[in-house]
Amino acid sequence: MNKLTPVVLYCHGLGATVQSGIALVAKKFVESRGLQFKSVEYQNSGRKNCIWNVDDWLNDLLVSINECSKQQRLCLLFGCSAGCHSILRATLLKPQAICGLILLSPGVGLNLKSYIHIVMPEFWEKILAGKNVPHPSAGKNIPPIMINQQCLQHFVDTCISNRMASIPIHCPVRIMHGSDDKANLNFEKIATEFEELFDSLLGSL
DSSP states (O other), X not given: OEEEXXXXXXXXXXXXXXXXXXXXXXXXXXXTXXXXXXXXXXXXXXXXXXXXXXXXXXXXXXHHHHHHHHTTEEEEEEEETTHHHHHHHHHXXXXXXXXXXXXXXXXXXXXXXXXXXXXXGGGHHHHHTTOOEEOOOSSTTSOOOEXXXXXXXXXXXXXXXXXXXXXXXXXXXXXXXXXXXXXXXXXXXGHHHHHHHHHHHHHHO
């Protein structure tokens, strides 16, 4: 495969879309470096009666990776928040198709209680009672994704960071995660630092 021109596949997190915030800024700076950028389209995004399942995100990402492989192109996977969960799993499943990872505020290594209390503490009792609730969105015009205790527990149980003491990923990896990160991350404030991190990843390929 052509290692010189990888395709950057972007996986957004819960409460975001391919047309919001980080995705648009990332597309601009990735393409300014002469690389192809593609946001992974999640099939069930915006469906009001559909309960979120992280396995669907993994399958959607694998479809995009397979499309790149058919074109003899390697993938550089770029994830934000919960989108990093699928990236880690996909990298273990398709190591030969992936040349690098860049993870922004990765939503991995969490347990059910910590995730709910960080992102949506107001729904704690409803979730424990088995109710379906809307996950907080990054913008007013973003349709809510419905979640419940079962799907969140599955997210925790299938997380690579929770299942392995040492993760066998051997491609170059860059991670940006601060101790004061909030659920709603303002990417523009850290754009310069992140672009430097991205460039360091490109230099290692």
